[in-house]
Amino acid sequence: MIQLKIQNINSIRDWFLPGFPEFIYLYNISICFFHLSMNYKKIRKQDHRQKEESSFYFWVTKSILYK
Numbered sequence: 001m002i003q004l005k006i007q008n009i010n011s012i013r014d015w016f017l018p019g020f021p022e023f024i025y026l027y028n029i030s031i032c033f034f035h036l037s038m039n040y041k042k043i044r045k046q047d048h049r050q051k052e053e054s055s056f057y058f059w060v061t062k063s064i065l066y067k
Helices: 002-016 022-045 048-065
Strands: none
Touching: none
8 A cells, every 4th residue: 555655745746847857846946935025025015916916926936847
């Protein structure tokens, strides 16, 4: 049962990241968190439109991440 769970985790990772090296995956995650941390204070001070723009950058980065 444990071996089956490990195989499922690996197949999920291969489904999200077909042929991606691990370091590129971690690099894209770090870019994603960088965008979120840079935009966090701007989001709190500005209006809803700015929130939509920052979430747009987040989803672009996420689409690159799971491409």
